[in-house]
Amino acid sequence: MSGIIIDFERKQRCGIEEAILCERKSVTQIEEIIELGLERQARLLFTRFNKEKWSQLDPVYHQQLAYCPLSSTAILGELDKLEDQQPHIAIVSGGSSDTGVCHEILTTLNYHGYAARLFEDVGVSALWRLHDALDEINKAKVIIAVAGMEAALPTVLSGMTNRPIIAVPTSVGYGVSEGGQLALNACLGSCAAGLMTVNIDNGFGAACGAIKMINSFSM
Amino acid sequence: MSGIIIDFERKQRCGIEEAILCERKSVTQIEEIIELGLERQARLLFTRFNKEKWSQLDPVYHQQLAYCPLSSTAILGELDKLEDQQPHIAIVSGGSSDTGVCHEILTTLNYHGYAARLFEDVGVSALWRLHDALDEINKAKVIIAVAGMEAALPTVLSGMTNRPIIAVPTSVGYGVSEGGQLALNACLGSCAAGLMTVNIDNGFGAACGAIKMINSFSM
Amino acid sequence: MSGIIIDFERKQRCGIEEAILCERKSVTQIEEIIELGLERQARLLFTRFNKEKWSQLDPVYHQQLAYCPLSSTAILGELDKLEDQQPHIAIVSGGSSDTGVCHEILTTLNYHGYAARLFEDVGVSALWRLHDALDEINKAKVIIAVAGMEAALPTVLSGMTNRPIIAVPTSVGYGVSEGGQLALNACLGSCAAGLMTVNIDNGFGAACGAIKMINSFSM
Amino acid sequence: MSGIIIDFERKQRCGIEEAILCERKSVTQIEEIIELGLERQARLLFTRFNKEKWSQLDPVYHQQLAYCPLSSTAILGELDKLEDQQPHIAIVSGGSSDTGVCHEILTTLNYHGYAARLFEDVGVSALWRLHDALDEINKAKVIIAVAGMEAALPTVLSGMTNRPIIAVPTSVGYGVSEGGQLALNACLGSCAAGLMTVNIDNGFGAACGAIKMINSFSM
Amino acid sequence: MSGIIIDFERKQRCGIEEAILCERKSVTQIEEIIELGLERQARLLFTRFNKEKWSQLDPVYHQQLAYCPLSSTAILGELDKLEDQQPHIAIVSGGSSDTGVCHEILTTLNYHGYAARLFEDVGVSALWRLHDALDEINKAKVIIAVAGMEAALPTVLSGMTNRPIIAVPTSVGYGVSEGGQLALNACLGSCAAGLMTVNIDNGFGAACGAIKMINSFSM
Amino acid sequence: MSGIIIDFERKQRCGIEEAILCERKSVTQIEEIIELGLERQARLLFTRFNKEKWSQLDPVYHQQLAYCPLSSTAILGELDKLEDQQPHIAIVSGGSSDTGVCHEILTTLNYHGYAARLFEDVGVSALWRLHDALDEINKAKVIIAVAGMEAALPTVLSGMTNRPIIAVPTSVGYGVSEGGQLALNACLGSCAAGLMTVNIDNGFGAACGAIKMINSFSM
């Protein structure tokens, strides 16, 4: 046990539970954190937990966590019952390469007890796809728009709806769009008023933003 | 009249009225837009309208617009009556150099009929100022956090509240923080879950994001 | 006369006449070049010729050149007769702040004998404006799309037309879009297949590209 | 089948068929897309399909697609009959390291029914190679110039021909030219008037631009 | 022996012994340096010595060096006796992903004969952890603050203590914080007066800075 | 009085008094802060207070502050008596263009009661100047090394002394060294162990770092 301190009271304080970002943690550190969770009988969400690291984990933990390779997440403990009949949140994405980020959003929402509807592959190069889905999208109270490359989707969508939009730029692309900085800047520098943006590929953060909105307005 | 098209139906479609970004428009173009507004008896909000440009305007328009030099905004037409008794929105800023951006937020909110409370100069280098204001800040449903330089304020605040936070990085600083890119990245790359960010100095956008949230949840 | 060599045979060789980029030239150098042109009875196009420099020119030249402050261009000699009944080229722009670049394109085309139609202020934040103009735009054989900020216009337009599109990113914007690099990258990194891009604010270059296309296919 | 929507009508709308960018797609997603194509008896072009991914594909698909390792492309369905006797398009490259990009261009053109002639390894460090090929290059109506490192080829070529040139910067180089940003900027910032540029290594896009030109002028 | 010159007198001149940065050295070079050290019966510290390189070393050296995989360091020769009862140096870190850098600091200090106390995982998203540790931290004469992502820890800590702080930004993070440049700039551009910063992940340098302070003031 | 909060207890808490960074403050704001200081009979240090702003100040304040144009600082209230006979701090600079930064350091130290010795124009292009001054420099306990352009001075000096060095990169230079980023990175990326660096042109911060060291070791 080397000095790791889990913030088990975060939900109470901030409305969101602490999640464990696995990207730069060693397998040993992850195992220590699982042990801390088991000890406390706490629920824990692990993000950016790639398949290679998962497979290196002591197999004893493979039964105790629910792993989802599509979103690179794992969950210790039970999921809450999903509350929404008509989900408050719509996840809209530009292309099928964004699917990993979309599912990180979905998992994070579900982990906190929220349902969501997913509208994938409705990018602006073929606007009819977006027009077809618009009525359904507008039934949500918050929209999370996921897009890579030149990320025009959040901008265009913003001109079609009065719902608040959280934009998630993704690292999909090559050359000038490699790494997602272009997508990020396209969301931030958009002519559409009121777009709110999170870090590149930060599906977890976008989900948390949406949860905080819903919580704040239902208090 | 050279091809300018004002989107007078934007509020109906997106919940936000079109604002006129004056930064790269000539005085002639701004005058044409005022004429279009007067003709339609429409209200119009002009942003990034610096004093120099304002003084170059045909004086006939000086009576018709309400100009605010602190926020570099001007308004054509009447303000709506402010709705909130207890304002839904808190504007929190790190230092007194951020005051221009804070007032662009305030003007934009007021223009759309929303009141807000302003908590200035409560940056993290002296945490007691933030602690002192926290209870009042938490009475709002949405927080807009404004900060330049290393912009630690939105991150620290996020650990103290469960309200959704829109971060507005400002271009205050020099050397590595010159121009606001550091403040922007500090908001986007924050360890605090759920922070939502807008472009550097984009007070208008942050206000619009907050308005869309409130509108969406009161529908 | 300090070593300036004008390439008077460029049109013959490349189909485009040499233009004089005034941005970094001294007034003395510009006057020398005018003299060279007068001597040869040659036509000359001067670009990025701002009002300040123009006013510093020896007044004797003010009568000999046709100056356009909107596009910051000046022309020595006569314009060719415009050839097109139905212009082959459509210029489409996102916002009224792009008007200087649009007119540099128009002047360059006119100087070489080509007409064009201008569709300004049809950006994607209000798609109905673009939809309304689409039929007229499609009558051209080449489209030049001009846009600043997040520059989603060329991408969206590309999904609606089968005409070749030359994208001109502009330096309109602030924060992350300041200087036009975001607009440039958004055009280059677009998911729309076949977009061709020129340098930021390079209206002259886009016009030349369109002229070369028309020339090549009519040979 | 997870939400993937193929835009089978793109050719009708934009003159170009949708291509599948494989770079960030999983093998599972690619297989789903092949299935969608087979179902519809549609033709499909897959780009940036590297050998490793190709080898991981279910072998049943290896017979149904024509894979080209040099250009990292695969084609489902038959190639159109090539139309041109004297090809309208010349592909000119600076060095033999650019050959992958050249063949992505060639494959894309062939897939849409266009022939092209390839002039490789004629960079500016030995201008005699370019001079020797110039007459043949000029027989095309459109030139696609491919170059990495300092990418002087498109600029120099532009001074020698009146044909429109689409420049494709490549990621060939190291140090300051690593990744292709230098080559890209050298094309965009060129003193040669009318150069049109696409993203780094974007052979597919350059081919589409050329096709749109030819289509537009033959309509 | 290929021209390697070890600066065995550095400690005398600068107060710090030369350390061998292994990152770009070949295994052969490292072995030559070990031989030089053995010959001189000198002590040597090897940094950024990853496990892969360590395992490729001739096994004969595995007994002669003390290797620490957590900090990627190896030591030839004996450690000095640690001098401090109450250590002069506190190492404070934001998250458990920074643990490798923390231990490079600790090893470097110990190698030079200094003890230190380690306070890990006390980042600003849960300020109570930092408040709890503050009294103990303040017992040191110098604080080394280690943080990645938006690196708000050194700024916040600086407002709570009058001890000099050396900030070590780490490369922990993704998107805008990838590679540590954001953390670095957040330390440099901090509103907190007197923060001193070292290169990204440069635990060795921070330890040396602290040692030089202590040495200088005890002379 | 618009919401400005001065942290008059900072010295007690952090050992350093709050300084007023004037760069982005309006003249009105500066006047309000002077009034707050006068009211409290507090001392205040104003930095980055350029001549233009100073001259715009209400002349009534010109007598109440001591203004230094060389360092762009002003002081309200009395200077402490300087404590050191043999100053603990040496300020060493590369060239005479760095003199403004050197004097900001000196003023900040004097304001807090510390003397310092200044060694200007001893850059590495003529090492004899540095060698000549070395014995005197080494009498200090802390060295602040100020350098622009390629900033080799702190690195070279670090190999000659065992004193702790705080490096202040300056914005002196053009082309690749314009703005000071090169000087900053040269200090951070130095091969010299233990260099500690502050923001570009941040003389105030370097002085505070030195003061905190001295305070901490004399407690």
Next chain:
Amino acid sequence: MSGIIIDFERKQRCGIEEAILCERKSVTQIEEIIELGLERQARLLFTRFNKEKWSQLDPVYHQQLAYCPLSSTAILGELDKLEDQQPHIAIVSGGSSDTGVCHEILTTLNYHGYAARLFEDVGVSALWRLHDALDEINKAKVIIAVAGMEAALPTVLSGMTNRPIIAVPTSVGYGVSEGGQLALNACLGSCAAGLMTVNIDNGFGAACGAIKMINSFSM
């Protein structure tokens, strides 16, 4: 006299006299340096001495220095007699906007006693101009090639001559070539073997490099 140290022995040590870079020096400092020179009866070269600063100088110095506004240089003392009949150095530039840099090179060479021949406005967009001048250029032993924008000139020239070439990138250009970074990288990343490059607009440095070559090979 504030601590300025002139390195009057530099020529003896390095073969080049110290030059005074005026860009960031105050008029007062420049006057002090002139006084130091007058006292020592030394010759001095002042570079980047713009017209505004020159006009602010105490008029008494206007007679004592020879000022050249084209190159922004001033010389105190007599020029050496130029040695070369057939100059060893050719200065070749791409466009007439580079003329200021060309004349800084010429002045620096002349100041040190070397003649040079100037070939201006022979950029690659019209190769016939370069071909026409090639025989004369090749008579020099060293070529200094000056170019802005995409800076293809040094690369192309390098393929035509066996003389050593020093490339001077200039800050001529806009958009992606603004500031000269593109020109710089184009020289550094060139496919032409053996190009040697100096900082953007650094005519002084290129001249010094050429002088050092000539000196070294005539010793």
Next chain:
Amino acid sequence: MSGIIIDFERKQRCGIEEAILCERKSVTQIEEIIELGLERQARLLFTRFNKEKWSQLDPVYHQQLAYCPLSSTAILGELDKLEDQQPHIAIVSGGSSDTGVCHEILTTLNYHGYAARLFEDVGVSALWRLHDALDEINKAKVIIAVAGMEAALPTVLSGMTNRPIIAVPTSVGYGVSEGGQLALNACLGSCAAGLMTVNIDNGFGAACGAIKMINSFSM
């Protein structure tokens, strides 16, 4: 044989033979080039030819080329007899991690018939090493200075010698110096007059520059 054109006359034209940059060439392409060389009985130099690629080559070629893993070069054909008794060229490097670049220089020089002396590991953190070697270094007519990280060596050396110096920045370093951009800029932005710089890690180019100098002055 796919369109590869070797410039066998380059030496005659430019004084340097064409070298084959292997970094982005496939093994098949390299084999084709070897075949072209064998056919013509030409000598060829291959650079950036890493061990992995070398081992994938058809073994039949392993006997026909002389491979050097330290410099990642291979030579087809015989080396010229080295001409110099007292070599005209000195190679000076900062640290032992630069050894690969130093040997690429040495191999390129030897391939063209020139000897050189190598002075490794004489960086500025221990100036005595450089002072000790200075007399020997000064016997050369040209110095090639190789350095990574903050690359102060060429600057410091330039103040000690009157020989022309070609600086080769290397990619040695981490954090802010990762990739060599800092080292490159430190050479370009140096206060030392007359430094000439090549691309990061471009040992081949530096050697070619030195050869061109020697050739030009011995003609």
